[in-house]
Amino acid sequence: MKFRLLSLLLFIGIQQLMAQENSTEKIFIANPYLQIGREPSAQSLELVWHVADADATWFVEERTKDSNAWTRIEAINFTRVAVTGVDPHRIYHIKFNKLDPGSTFYYRVIKNKVVVFEAEGKAPKSDKQNYRFVAIGDIGALTPDQKLLAVQAYKAKPDMVVVAGDIVYNTGLISEYRTKFWNIYNSDKETEQSAPIMRSVPFVAAPGNHDIATRDLDRLPQALAYFMFWDQPLNGPNGPEGSAWVPLLKGSDENKNAFKAAAGDAYPRMGNFSFNYGNAHWLYLDSNPYVNWSDKTLTDWIKNDLASAKGATWRFVVFHHPGFNSSRQHFEEQQMRVLSPAFEAGNVDVVITGHVHNYQRTYPLTFTPDPPAATTTPSRGRIVNGKWVLDNNFNGKTVTKPKGIIYIVTGAGGADLYNPEQQDDKNSWQTFTSTFISKVHSLTVVDVEGKTLNFRQIAADGKEVDAFKVTK
Template sequence: MRILNLILSSLLISFASFDLTLLLAQEILVKPYVQPGDGNTLEGTDVKIIAWLTDQKEATFVVEYGIKEGPVLKAKPVRISLDFEKPKPFIDIIKPKVVPQETKPKVEDKPKVEDKKETIVKKDPPLIEKEQHYFRYHASLKNLPFNSEIHYSVKLGERIIRQSSFRTRPTPDKSARLVLVGDMATGKAPQKAIAWQIQKEKPEALIALGDIVYPTGRVFQYMNYFWNTYNDVNEPSITAGAPLMASVPFYPILGNHDIGARFPTTQDALGAFYFFYPPTQGPGEGSWSTPLGTDTAAAAKFKTINKHSYPSMDAYSFDYGSAHFLILNNNKASNMDSPELIQWAESDLKKTKQQWKFVCYHVPAFHSSRQHYSEQQSRSWNPMFETCGVDIVFAGHVHNYQRSHPLLFKPEDKRNTKGRVDGTFTMDKSFDGDKNTSPKGVIHVVAGGGGASLYLPGLEKTSVSLKEDFEENYADFTAIMNADSYSFVSMDLEPTKLAIRVLNQEGKQIDKFMITKPTK
């Protein structure tokens, strides 16, 4: 009996000393990650956002941050509830893609003409659907000095949820490394290999070139396909991915798959707006903004919850080191012909004093793949890019890597009813990015190899068939194409030199080029 009493006493003491806050604490569903926040120009100080997601248990968090060996600052997070009902059963009407009638499929790589009859297909969600209930937290880290490494800790009581660091934006006289990649999270192995290779590059920031999460960009799909590759990775590897977002802010661009779900049938549609915190100095809401459907109550609720990202994610810009980046949503649902949008973009590009100018959107204007070839709505913007001194346009959408010769393009006044934009090309084929590093024209880069299934075949076949089928609409503007590797772009920025390397899922270099400029 004495021994039993001793055991019971020991258990009671242990229980009394147990930290009940751990038992009652929230479950961390998405670990804290870094976001760009409302940093636009390189004036004054920088800002960053730390955000994370939990279940809906009550708890008190604090974010501690500061430069190394400097004072420890504290930021109190803001919390908001996210509640989504289980989606209703649905039936999709699948409209088969049809090759335009003027094509004559003779070459083996051409798409097969399918029956025009609509097919009713019952679609079962790939994962078990359920109601979703979250607390979303974010803390603003303000007045950060440029050119600095900021250390941060997110704490729940005395428990450290995440401890990491990030770089604030560099000023124009400093060097910087960024990564650009699109068409990313499908839940498959290639995205994890690419994330692993990106981490090895140690970028300061990443620009996601659209189609961030497949198949329709829902919150549910982020929870299953995205975070476990780019953020919540305990043991980084080529098969697991890497916790990039703990230290690398992602600048988001909307792709067609990011806006593939709609209210009110799918309450967690447009997941990108819930999770990303981009700069907000854009043109505001307009015909170019992502449509929210006809359910006014659902749209109003969405705007209230996501005022940090809607409508700013559709069009924004920011300075990073010696570069200026213009971000646009150029999907079909966005009115790229809007005079207001064009005027804002042109003014934005002209007023910047940065040495380098880059435009980033999802749908490429110039590429040599048969997939998505006729989606050429952005070709009409090229003359404005030329006038404003844009160096490179980056896009995704086409699942491979392509780089054009520097080119000038004069579009015809009348647009092809099938979406194609005809015009006159002038190409600088003397530019090789090695001996000749001064391009005459705008270079167009497709970097859509981030994880989604690759688009084959390569240039040797497509250049023949596209010219045969589309005649003067297609020109030999593609300098290099790699269709059989997943890949991403690594950009090294300096005030007078830009070095681009393209790496595949094995870390092997598949392209490189350099551009140089005299000092401003």
């Protein structure tokens, strides 16, 4: 009798779990995911989720790892997305603002008094704590290696994931996020092809050309989802459409108004922003060729932003298009080289980029562009000639204090690889290139330990293909 009772209880429990999992799939268009928010700090994170456009009573509860007492958060806001091509839906936001830096916390999402989602989160690290981040670009292509690298990112147990642009292919649509992104990086459990990363740690994304270069809302009214889905700082330069960094939107008033209502205050300012995490200052830039980075307003903003980071041990810059690239593919798109003097003056340590679908690392270098400063065209960047000085003594093993900035391309995140024939042909590399891995997809794992950075490049099969150390 006891055996039958236990069997019945077990059966009921399994059915309840299955029902909850199935109901979760029906309740959420995008499962809850963590973001750094508009005003990042070591005590705060934002929680975001997408659901159908229907009224419901939502709230979130959180608790610490050492407590069984749940604290309710009811200050929930939502944005309604109603653009042509997808059913209207809502994006909800709440803020955790009393986190203990570096701690594990638990949260649950409640709809109409029923718990519909539960997860564990990692609070951001303080400037006194070590941390790990994963960097990866050119990811949402729905390829086997994208999925394998999502699992590798999860296994690395990062505190933050840095996305160097081209979040989803091919045109940054709402529907492309649903088929190529959320299900890969925020699945309900780890599989061989997906992982539940975003519910536990924030992804922070720079925009790529496949994310925000499309501005014709009559042709693609679902485009520019970057401005709808990401909850990131809005402290970059502000300017109108038609300025040096904001191209004109095209389309009917109806489509433009629908997009702007969905994007809210994120458009257009979220293309460029900065924040502090751990002991580092992070600067994210829109490197698309429509931006004129020779514009004084922009360069002054970068200089002032980096100058304000006086307390930071490390300074990282993240954008999509690499200025220093040995691939034949995209070689001419060197427009971001014009910012090298500003980066050097601001004591930048490492620049992380994507766009080129392989992995490259430069020697530490300084660069002086030839006058006049480069201009850009709407479709492509341009070659920027100049003089570089290389620190060939740096090897990342025994010599670990670089003289100059290290530029990394980590664009082998899932999209088709570029120029595998160049990996073993060093004569095809530019002299500034130290390492060139183009035969395998990979991601970057970085451990930040005070005044030491340990970099590892991990392939989709988990093998290490590069490693080096930087110290101060």
